[in-house]
Amino acid sequence: MLFDRVLIANRGEIAVRVIRTLRRLGITSVAVHTPSDAGARHVLEADLALQVPKYLDIEAIIGAAHAAGAQAVHPGYGFLSENAAFARRCAEAGLVFVGPPAAAIEAMGDKIRAKATVSAAGVPVVPGGAEPGDSLESWRDFPALIKPSAGGGGKGMVLVRSAAELPDALESARRTARAAFGDGTLLIERYVESPRHIEIQVLADTHGDVVHLGERECSLQRRHQKIIEEAPSPFVSPETRARMGSAAVEAARAVGYVGAGTVEFIVDGTTGAYHFMEMNTRLQVEHPVTELVTGLDLVELQLRVAAGERLPFGQQDVRLDGHAVEARVYAEDPARGFLPTGGHVLVLREPSDGVRVDSGLVEGGVVGSEFDPMLSKVVAWAPDRESALRTLDRGLARTAVLGVVTNIPFLRALAGHPAVRAGELDTGLVERVLPELVPSVEVPGEVLAAAALAFHAMPQGDDPWEVTDGWRIGEPAWTTWRLESRGGVHAVQVRGLPGESAEIRMNDETVPARLQHSGADLTVTIGGRTDGYLHVRHADTLWLGRDGEAWALTRHLIGDPGDRPGAADMGDGVVRSPMPGTVLVVKAQVGERVREGQPLVIVEAMKMEHTVTAPRDGVVSELPVQAGQPVDMDAVLAVVSTGEL
Template identity: 40%
Template sequence: MFKSVLIANRGEIAVRVLRACRALGIRGIAVYSDADAAGLHVRLADKAVCIGPAPARESYLNARAILAAARKHHAEAVHPGYGLLAENAAFAQAVVDHGVAFIGPAPETIAEMGDKVAARAAAERAEVPVLPGTQALHDAEQATDAGADIGYPLLVKSSFGGGGRGMRVVRQPNELADAVRDAGKEAAAAFGRAELFLERYLPRPRHVEVQLLADAHGTVVHLGDRDCSVQRRHQKLVEEAPAPGLPEELRSRLTQAAVRLARETRYVGVGTIEFLVDPATAEFYFLEMNTRLQVEHGVTELTSGIDLVQEQILVASGEPLDVDQDAVRPRGHAIQARLVAEDPYAGFRPAPGTVHDLHLPTGPWLRLDFGIDAGDRVPAEYDSLFGKLLAWGPNRDTARRRLATALDELRVSGIPHTGDYLRTILERPDFLAARHDTGSVERDWQPDPAAQPLPTDVRTKPVRAPDPVSTREVSLHTDHGPVHVLVYGCGDHDPVTPPAPSPVGPRGTPYTESAESTGESRAPMDASVAKVLVTEGAQVAARDVLVVLEAMKMEIEITASHPGTVRQVLVSSGESVSAGAVLVTLDG
């Protein structure tokens, strides 16, 4: 067994891995950037090492700095968590080359399954169904020919990476060239690789995945399936295990296909095979393999009783699995809500900031995986996820009601977040009947500004009045979810007016901010400048994009609210800006 493990990640997953190490009696070494110097994972680690400034490319994506920390502090293994370098084959190889164990599959397996075209080929060898698609494309003309063969609608997809980046839905042939150009640019910026391929588009699929566990001695087991169909921008918001409403024959075919693919790739470690399921035909198709721990691994742990992180560490140290397939008997149902620093009532706009107060729910059937405490900052430089709230029950409805109660009790002040919105999803008729699909949020469940709860600061902080005034908090349950109201006693005091709700961004599109009528375009949040698309003296039309910001792995387009001439450009690409900073000024 390893004596020390370095966790090459941050936030709640770093906290999760540190706790698993502690349970195994292993020394946990954390790394952190300047932005995370006071982070919870830093405070919990046995040793914490600063590896660079806030930008991820200079710290958490800096393999050289991470390996130097591992050598200096005698780490025997590196756990990559998820995201960042977790599925970077070159990083995994560098770890092994430095004589340190990598807690994950072999670098060549990561490389094969990280290339979506190669992964499709592996799935076909394992007789796992795949959607009609192409090899890697080299130009728009080749895409046009391939599109005619596949048929429309289709998807343009990046061959590398994930999270919905480098992906475009194309419904008509005349849209294909622009989609290929835009997806290629986005993929190159996000992953450093611009290769694309085409795949048939399923209009209303469910996203179902199978959790795998395999050791170096040839044992492969599945731990059941999960449904991850509640998504926005192809990123998950609610996950549950097992997937509700699947015919048992279909469930069996899914899990058997996943095990076949793991054996085909000689997989070792924890991994997940993701599928698209067509409810109309009860057919399924390979989507991708994640060669790492998943954000939603906790729901499988609650139903299986198996600690996946500890199993990862044990398998990486050479231990055989102590469980066989017959012994895996999932019990009950678990549902997870992802809590992210985004404003659902403003097009899921990123909302970094400081968490002033944090009240976490308690209860016998809850699990809380958080990477923050009250007073901590959720930085703009990284993913917006700051916590996960999970509930278990003997059946789906019990788990759902327990999670709903927990979300009612949750209080997070200082930043907008998804908790209240996800509470409303749990009451949606299509969710209750498991009729939802991957497009439900953007197509049918757009957040309703009329149902937006009072800001948490108003709900949880007493309002100072000129004279003492009594207050009490009342929770009202509505068709749109819980609304928490502060009731004030009588007196000659000015009424308290809560801030007006934020505007809702375009449905299914990246959030955009327009320049104010004064001609000043400002940053709506702390962010970095990804692109500056105008120069001083340029003529612009209304809705022309002036600047593209990036915050929490999301691009925000800053557009002109009216025609005019660019008077000043006050930022440059790569620069960090604070909320409210003036980016561009316009005359006219």
């Protein structure tokens, strides 16, 4: 018998996704949230919501489950999903943990132990050594990959190509492992050249039944983090699928696995030889592509298995239909080295037809620096791979998050890259072609013109004399709009009434222009070209969105003469925060003379520190932040002037 109430010990898009299945099954959903997450989408969509101090507070989660009358806890992924202590604590508290037994989590959570366990079960593993029994300093089979034994998600992994690199690499990996996982134990493995990352979805019940649901191709990665995933793999033949699936089933059996899990393999892209890497003892971020090609709801199956039911099908019943591709939408800026971003979600548009969107976003919400920057997933299905990629691209083009910089243009470029279209993938592909994928910070001319026209059409104040129609005796006057973007400062001239007939002058060319708007939708005709945008103004910044791209253009520049005392000579001396976060350290003071490159402020976000330096020699004329202060992306941290104060 299924549960009446289930608490979800997670947040964001996975919590919303679990709620969707619970609602369909008629099960009451219970959300938890921290004080800063009270308005989050998963809280709004759940049947009940309770506040906890932190998502990692096990006793608070247990207490919330009891208070809500829940019989089971679904951990989603991340946070507590692979925490054996949490699984045990749920059992002690009389709650069903919707996941594997604690012993299975422990067996697969330690990479060294996991390799030994599956190897004994006949599953092929990558040759390697491990501490504490082996002296990794004596390893001589290069190239090699160092990994933290207790870790995951690519953290602490270091590629070593020679014996000379090994000592420093071991020291670096051990330091990262201790900081990230509290355990500096390492293992080393032979590095597979041109590797593909292919994983097998498994399901197991408490009656001894174990099946696999085919593979997912997860080779499109950056810094060991997956970006786009698909099912099935364009590389795997039916015969290889059967062999890898059988190996994955044996790996699950070897640890007495129960529930949904993923066995990850590294596959030689030349020979097709595959080796066990690790097992993720939870639902995966990329599980929707498996759901779309199998027609199964993995969360429902997790719940039924946790309630003691048998799997309702056998291996012979599993069929893969069509092709599915998923892209992860992150609050990050590819043009700034993929630094995490954030801000207020001013306008949100997510496609509702043709693709599946798993999202934790809500219009008016805040994307901060406390949590993982993944915002949503756009997932496309089609009868064949080429059509699925086209459908994914259309879905991404119809996705807009104004107010937060995202990686959507990068995703579109990656999904459309010739190597990706051809299925010629390996885990190093993204890094090799990265310059081709990162969007330019330059703003297209038609977007600048649209922004100037939009500013021109907006009321600039309550005074009728401030109407910017350029009226004067004789012909209308030109109004010059100076707009700042990350690509620089741009001047665009406008005259006339944009809603009737206006003119734009830019780069010594004058063309007719017209603007129409309805809510957030904006239609702009400049010359003979008509474009549709989403738009919203936030203070002196106008956000424009089109085809998955978004631009933030600001008027009232710091540096405009007359804008503020002493501002005329600031120019590029304005120092802005590269990401939303918290000021950790202020390393300068007003009046101090600094050199170009000298550290001024250290900003922390998502456990990552970024040192902001002086852009030129000069004097610190403004320093409006202090340690402990939260800051938005592009917030002014300091101003370095060229003259004396």
